[in-house]
Amino acid sequence: FSVLRTKVLIEIEKHGWKRVAITSPTRGCGKSFVSVNLAISMSNHPDLRTVLLDFDLREPSLNKYFGIETKNSVSDALTGQIKYHEMLHRLGPRLAVGIGVNSLPNSGAVLSSQATGDMIGQIEASYTPDLIIFDTPPVNYLDDMLALFKHTDAVILLLGGGITTQEETETARNLIEEHSNLLGLILNKSSERTN
Numbered sequence: 001f002s003v004l005r006t007k008v009l010i011e012i013e014k015h016g017w018k019r020v021a022i023t024s025p026t027r028g029c030g031k032s033f034v035s036v037n038l039a040i041s042m043s044n045h046p047d048l049r050t051v052l053l054d055f056d057l058r059e060p061s062l063n064k065y066f067g068i069e070t071k072n073s074v075s076d077a078l079t080g081q082i083k084y085h086e087m088l089h090r091l092g093p094r095l096a097v098g099i100g101v102n103s104l105p106n107s108g109a110v111l112s113s114q115a116t117g118d119m120i121g122q123i124e125a126s127y128t129p130d131l132i133i134f135d136t137p138p139v140n141y142l143d144d145m146l147a148l149f150k151h152t153d154a155v156i157l158l159l160g161g162g163i164t165t166q167e168e169t170e171t172a173r174n175l176i177e178e179h180s181n182l183l184g185l186i187l188n189k190s191s192e193r194t195n
Contacts, residue, residue, distance in 0.1 A: 029160030043095035060100020
């Protein structure tokens with residue numbers, strides 16, 4: 001993940017990007033695992049402040065990695081039930097995490113609302129992060145990611161070894177390149193050995 005961090009840093013500094021989404025064509029590719037580890041790796045850099053947001057509102061999963069005890073969810077902030085800072089948790093001096101607690105069935109509509117843009121803007125104004133990482137739903141079969149594209153500067157596409165097909169990869173890549181910037185592809189869960 002330190003290599004991934006450095007590669008991401010090179011690209012975001014080159015282009016001035018601050019909002020990076022991590023998605024996959026389908027579920028089961030490990031995007032939350034990669035999102036968490038990239039955010040932690042970024043926060044270990046002494047000059048970077050990172051915010052990680054669980055924007056997979058239908059099936060939030062970041063909290064299984066952090067074990068934060070809270071009732072305040074990203075979806076609650078997006079629907080106006082709580083203030084945005086009530087769902088953010090500081091994990092050290094350079095990392096804040098917004099987790100999902102409950103499932104939100106109409107997530108596509110919520111993510112396309114003005115409230116999403118407003119919340120991200122408020123986080124940027126208050127926390128001044130160098131990078132916001134969005135852990136997002138799969139891009140191919142839900143409208144959620146389509147709604148999020150307008151809030152992202154770039155997208156990392158995560159592929160699952162033995163899971164993702166070539167057709168799914170091409171569909172996802174085309175969608176990303178049509179609506180945002182493709183920062184890179186990551187092959188996760190590969191069983192291939194290198195010599």
